[in-house]
Amino acid sequence: MCHKIKSYYIHTFGCQSNKADSERIAGDYQARGFVEADDWRECDELVINTCAVRQRAEDRARGFLHNVGLYFEEQQKPRPKIILTGCMIHHGDRKLQEMMPAVDEVLPIGEVGFNQTAIRKDKKHAFIPISTGCNSFCTFCIVPYSRGREKSRSMNEILDEVALLIDQGYEEITLLGMNVNSWGLEKLGIGFRKLMMSHQEFTREDLPDNQSQYLRPKKTPPFVKLLQAISKFDQIKVIRFMTSNPWDFHDELIAEIGLNKKIDRYVHLPVQSGSNSVLYRMNRGYKREDYLRVVQKLRAADPKIVIGTDIIVGFPGETEAEFEETVSLAKEVDWQIAFVAIYSPRPGTASDRIYEDDVPHHEKRRRWQILEDLINQKHLSHRPVVV
Ligand code: SF4
Incomplete structure (x- = not known):
């Protein structure tokens, strides 16, 4: 048969x-x-x-x-x-x-599971998931509802996968998570997600701060320990990670990036907006000044560090003056690359439930073009390698 x-x-x-x-x-x-x-x-x-x-x-x-x-x-x-x-x-x-x-x-x-063997087409560079889900509550984002609460994979499991990749000849890895810097620091609570799943009404003030969903590291943050452990493998030559968020980009992580040259010099640090009032409506958990402080510290740790970002234009209520604050931040930071997105309401997100999508589409496009020209067109000839 x-x-x-x-x-x-x-x-x-x-x-x-x-x-x-x-x-x-x-x-x-x-x-x-x-x-x-x-x-x-x-x-x-x-x-x-x-x-x-x-x-x-x-x-x-x-x-x-x-x-x-x-x-x-x-x-x-x-x-x-x-x-x-x-x-x-x-x-x-x-x-x-x-x-x-x-x-x-x-x-x-x-249901896919961290430890299912991955079949990789790329034979030089490998992605390694270190966490799933997200505990943050950025109002525009669907991830906490589609991927669920954040769950970190254990150090041993990650190091076993690195060892396996080395046996297969890999030298470059990218650690993946929605918020890699919080690896090993997530809290278990269900908090706001439960409210989101219900039909109850809520306002911006009901949203928990993103920081409140994570433990504060007492000494070296677990993610720094993970980078140090992976760097001990001689065969691993390049380590990348994404995505990092500005609200828990700890000083120890900045120091580690500065010293550890196996860590790629490109840092992706999503800002989303340069306006504090828009950042508040987005519930990003930091202000423009906090973001700038991280950028300055990173550049002080190594002037060769190149920074890229994500920006949303036309977020509900974004005025011309608020948009101009993003433009001025772009000039101040001089990002090498930016993934600029035009806001569109996603059903199921907090922003869709509490704000009106009130910036006309032609205006969103105009703002998109301004940032595209200011950041991406300017750096077209020397864009960093973003995996
Ligand atoms: S934008 Fe990133 S950090 Fe914020 S909720 Fe979405 S996945 Fe989490």
Whole structure:
């Protein structure tokens, strides 16, 4: 009797965390005897790993699914089993079923597991997830609801994976988490998330500060210890990490980056806005001055450090004067690269529930263009390598 070997294909949207999750989903398939198909048209099971950071990202996943459906209809072939995972699962099974009836199964991200072997295409550089979820409550962000509470992976598990990668010849790694500097410091509470999941009304004042969701390190922060432990492996030549947040970028971490030259000189430090009133509405947990202090300390630790950022333009209520504060911060910091996003309300986020999306689209585009020219066009010829 001849058994046909089943095949899978994973289509990934979004950020590095999604790509790292897809590598582990591939590992799970291969452990179950599946082989990777070269094309989604040829597979038995198709995983769509989705991003929900902006409406456009969700639209792209839905568009892809639509094309898949059309193709199999036209070819009059049975379509593969379709499995949906990633950040769009925050909509919940019922809504997803309405939005995308062709989906056969929903795979919660947490079920992939840290310790599932990753199947990596890149043979030189490897992503290593060190935490999942996020305990912060930035008002614009869907991650705390799609990925759940933050959970740090243990030091031993991470070091075992580094050792395995060294055996395979890897020399460059990127440690991944939504907030890597808080690794090992997350609190267990459920706090605001419970309120968000309910239909109760709330205001900006009800939101907990992001800092309140983490323990304060008494001595060396755990993330610094992790960097030091990984640096002891001679074979590892470059260590990158993302994402770091300004509110817990501890002095010890800055000192470690300054001294430890295995750590890449590019630091990604999302600011989102240069205006304190917008930062308050975003619940970012720091002020413009705090951000500048971190930048100054980083440059004092090593003038070769290059800094990049994320910015949102057109956040609810953003006035011209508030936007100009972001422009002036861009001039002051001189970021080498910026991922500038136009705000769009994400259903399920706090900002969608408490603010009106009141900046006209043409104005958002104008602000986007100003920052794009000021930061990215200016540094076009010497942009840092961002993995
Ligand atoms: S730190 Fe803020 S922006 Fe980043 S994942 Fe958490 S909630 Fe989202």
